[in-house]
Amino acid sequence: MVEEPAPASISRPRRDTGDVGRLVGRARDGDPRAVARLISLVEDESPLLREVTAALAPYTGHASIVGITGSPGVGKSTSTSALVGELRKAGRRVGVLAVDPSSPFSGGALLGDRVRMQDHALDRDVYIRSMASRGHLGGLAWSTPQAIRVLDAAGCDVVLIETVGVGQSEVEIAGLADTTLVLIAPGMGDGIQAAKAGILEIGDVYVINKADRDGADTLRRELRSMLALADRPEGGWRPPIVKTIASKSEGLDEVVAEIDRHQGWLVSSGELEARRTRRARGEVESIALTALRARWGDVHGRSELDDLARQVAAGESDPYAAAETLLAEL
Amino acid sequence: MVEEPAPASISRPRRDTGDVGRLVGRARDGDPRAVARLISLVEDESPLLREVTAALAPYTGHASIVGITGSPGVGKSTSTSALVGELRKAGRRVGVLAVDPSSPFSGGALLGDRVRMQDHALDRDVYIRSMASRGHLGGLAWSTPQAIRVLDAAGCDVVLIETVGVGQSEVEIAGLADTTLVLIAPGMGDGIQAAKAGILEIGDVYVINKADRDGADTLRRELRSMLALADRPEGGWRPPIVKTIASKSEGLDEVVAEIDRHQGWLVSSGELEARRTRRARGEVESIALTALRARWGDVHGRSELDDLARQVAAGESDPYAAAETLLAEL
Numbered sequence: 001m002v003e004e005p006a007p008a009s010i011s012r013p014r015r016d017t018g019d020v021g022r023l024v025g026r027a028r029d030g031d032p033r034a035v036a037r038l039i040s041l042v043e044d045e046s047p048l049l050r051e052v053t054a055a056l057a058p059y060t061g062h063a064s065i066v067g068i069t070g071s072p073g074v075g076k077s078t079s080t081s082a083l084v085g086e087l088r089k090a091g092r093r094v095g096v097l098a099v100d101p102s103s104p105f106s107g108g109a110l111l112g113d114r115v116r117m118q119d120h121a122l123d124r125d126v127y128i129r130s131m132a133s134r135g136h137l138g139g140l141a142w143s144t145p146q147a148i149r150v151l152d153a154a155g156c157d158v159v160l161i162e163t164v165g166v167g168q169s170e171v172e173i174a175g176l177a178d179t180t181l182v183l184i185a186p187g188m189g190d191g192i193q194a195a196k197a198g199i200l201e202i203g204d205v206y207v208i209n210k211a212d213r214d215g216a217d218t219l220r221r222e223l224r225s226m227l228a229l230a231d232r233p234e235g236g237w238r239p240p241i242v243k244t245i246a247s248k249s250e251g252l253d254e255v256v257a258e259i260d261r262h263q264g265w266l267v268s269s270g271e272l273e274a275r276r277t278r279r280a281r282g283e284v285e286s287i288a289l290t291a292l293r294a295r296w297g298d299v300h301g302r303s304e305l306d307d308l309a310r311q312v313a314a315g316e317s318d319p320y321a322a323a324e325t326l327l328a329e330l
Numbered sequence: 331m332v333e334e335p336a337p338a339s340i341s342r343p344r345r346d347t348g349d350v351g352r353l354v355g356r357a358r359d360g361d362p363r364a365v366a367r368l369i370s371l372v373e374d375e376s377p378l379l380r381e382v383t384a385a386l387a388p389y390t391g392h393a394s395i396v397g398i399t400g401s402p403g404v405g406k407s408t409s410t411s412a413l414v415g416e417l418r419k420a421g422r423r424v425g426v427l428a429v430d431p432s433s434p435f436s437g438g439a440l441l442g443d444r445v446r447m448q449d450h451a452l453d454r455d456v457y458i459r460s461m462a463s464r465g466h467l468g469g470l471a472w473s474t475p476q477a478i479r480v481l482d483a484a485g486c487d488v489v490l491i492e493t494v495g496v497g498q499s500e501v502e503i504a505g506l507a508d509t510t511l512v513l514i515a516p517g518m519g520d521g522i523q524a525a526k527a528g529i530l531e532i533g534d535v536y537v538i539n540k541a542d543r544d545g546a547d548t549l550r551r552e553l554r555s556m557l558a559l560a561d562r563p564e565g566g567w568r569p570p571i572v573k574t575i576a577s578k579s580e581g582l583d584e585v586v587a588e589i590d591r592h593q594g595w596l597v598s599s600g601e602l603e604a605r606r607t608r609r610a611r612g613e614v615e616s617i618a619l620t621a622l623r624a625r626w627g628d629v630h631g632r633s634e635l636d637d638l639a640r641q642v643a644a645g646e647s648d649p650y651a652a653a654e655t656l657l658a659e660l
Contacts, residue, residue, distance in 0.1 A: 049650075050650040053648045053649060053650050054648045054650065054651060056648070057642075057645050057646075057647065057648040058645050059645070060645045061643070061644065061645045273643065276643040277636065277639045277640050277643045278639070279643070280638075280639040280640070280642035280643040280649065280652075281635055281636065281638075281639035283642070283649040284635065284638055284639055284642060284649050284652040284653050284656060285623070285626070285635060285653075285656075287649055287650055287652075287653035288653040288656045288657055289619055289622075291653065291657060292619075292622070292657070293615070296615070296618075305611055305614065305615060306607065306611060308610075308611075308614055309607045309608070309610040309611035309614055310603075310607050310610070312387075312610035312613070312614060313391070313603065313606040313607045313609070313610040314391065315387050315388050315389070315390050315391045316387075317387065318383045318384045318386070318387035319383060319610065319613040319614050319617055320379075320380040320383050320384065320617055321384060322610075322614040322617075323614050323615075323617035323618040323621065326614060326615075326618045327618050327621060327622070330660040
């Protein structure tokens with residue numbers, strides 16, 4: 001189940017247009033409060049959502065979108081923080097969206113944003129934002145793609161999206177990101193065998209964190225042989241495995257190098273454009289379908305769809321005939 | 331993510347109409363091969379799907395749809411088989427749809443349908459069918475609602491849908507069924523605390539199976555106090571807890587009694603009509619949206635949606651504007 005985007009607003013008062021334009025300008029100048037305000041506007045399904053999205057569009061497409069996923073306990077938050085540090089060393093502007101309900105970053109912007117990311121709290125070139133998951137169990141908030149647009153347009157070189165690796169969310173993150181990092185750690189009691197089946201298909205870079213623990217080499221061998229079984233096309237990307245000790249900031253340079261190498265491959269193979277087009281397609285379709293649902297759900301005070309559903313439930317019509325009636329009304 | 335129904339077929343050759351009509355007639359006369367053929371037609375997304383659905387419609391709405399869910403190991407298959415036995419004692423015609431990938435019934439009709447349900451193999455008033463879950467991880471096949479229609483129209487008094495209680499599927503089953511049974515068992519190592527959060531919201535009847543094991547009474551107390559915390563409206567249904575030992579067919583009479591009591595409440599409260607209308611609404615909408623997707627995906631050999639998505643990805647348009655263009659073409 002995917003959370004639905006807010007229906008597009010129709011009215012666009014003149015004075016708001018100016019405000020949104022100014023806000024986007026300030027965000028592009030590096031004003032963190034303007035960035036925060038824009039993310040709030042998209043997250044709260046503001047009536048300005050549509051206008052904000054339009055104002056951001058010309059400035060998007062620059063940032064590398066990097067997803068970070070893994071089971072609770074692999075050290076995802078520590079790794080995200082260490083990765084931010086590594087990217088800052090190279091002078092890159094970084095945005096972080098934490099949509100992991102188990103993350104110390106998420107679940108309340110006021111408290112969450114500051115814990116453990118203190119190192120970066122005073123750095124104006126790092127934006128950290130926790131996204132409410134809005135009951136979308138373990139998954140990404142529907143507003144995540146819009147928040148990515150804000151950070152991208154605000155001039156971030158890299159946008160990190162951190163989410164927990166359960167259920168659908170790992171697949172969703174792979175859909176949103178250009179490059180997906182999958183974190184695992186030895187001694188988690190599950191090993192690769194028990195890991196969710198999806199994990200072997202979504203990683204562009206695998207990171208074995210807590211690599212100083214017993215079992216790290218076994219885990220690496222296991223993972224390598226399982227990845228080798230995958231049927232990859234000639235010239236396709238072969239996901240590397242990197243070992244890190246995030247708590248000591250060890251190995252993050254190699255992670256950044258592999259992210260960059262993957263981004264290079266994405267561009268040269270044409271896969272970047274393909275992934276981004278696919279992503280945009282999903283977004284457009286989802287907005288259009290939501291608008292249609294709203295239309296069917298309430299026409300002139302009565303619901304066309306409900307009337308048809310009652311006929312189907314009563315055996316007076318069948319679902320295909322009802323769907324045809326619905327489409328004929330468009 | 332919900333699997334998509336096949337787009338409606340347009341052509342309906344005359345001779346097929348006669349075939350489908352005859353097939354439905356034979357199914358209603360109790361011919362198990364006709365029932366099997368009809369389910370295959372809907373499951374295989376046959377071009378006749380639409381015609382079959384139309385032919386079934388007038389005969390639907392009679393059966394009680396009972397969902398059975400629970401974690402692997404609680405004895406779901408044994409319980410289903412014992413429940414079939416109990417319903418047969420009362421002379422009721424029973425259909426079973428097994429969409430549980432871990433079930434011995436499912437994962438291959440030829441082998442699966444016979445294992446453990448041997449008791450009922452020669453009973454012409456019991457239809458057993460395993461549904462392929464079609465990569466829809468742990469979830470219900472999209473064709474399940476159509477298969478329910480077949481069994482309903484074929485004169486089943488009760489249709490049992492068995493699925494595994496992981497992830498979305500337990501919520502999905504509650505969406506399809508009139509009455510949802512949630513099975514738990516002592517000594518599963520998880521208890522109620524660790525049970526999926528959704529479990530306390532979806533059960534209409536809770537069944538503690540393997541009730542002769544240690545911990546059954548503790549489990550019942552735990553469950554009862556957790557159910558008591560739920561905020562239920564005045565006159566709302568309060569889910570009972572029944573203890574069974576399915577392997578000895580003990581307690582199933584009480585399960586049937588509670589199902590019947592729940593069905594009575596559904597009718598008297600108006601909830602049955604509400605649930606069935608909601609279900610039909612979802613079906614109709616899903617068919618309509620799939621047809622729209624097909625239309626957007628390929629218009630005159632080129633894809634309108636892909637063109638728009640490329641513009642959004644390139645920053646030349648934004649998702650809301652693109653969605654509007656898409657809708658304007660309808």
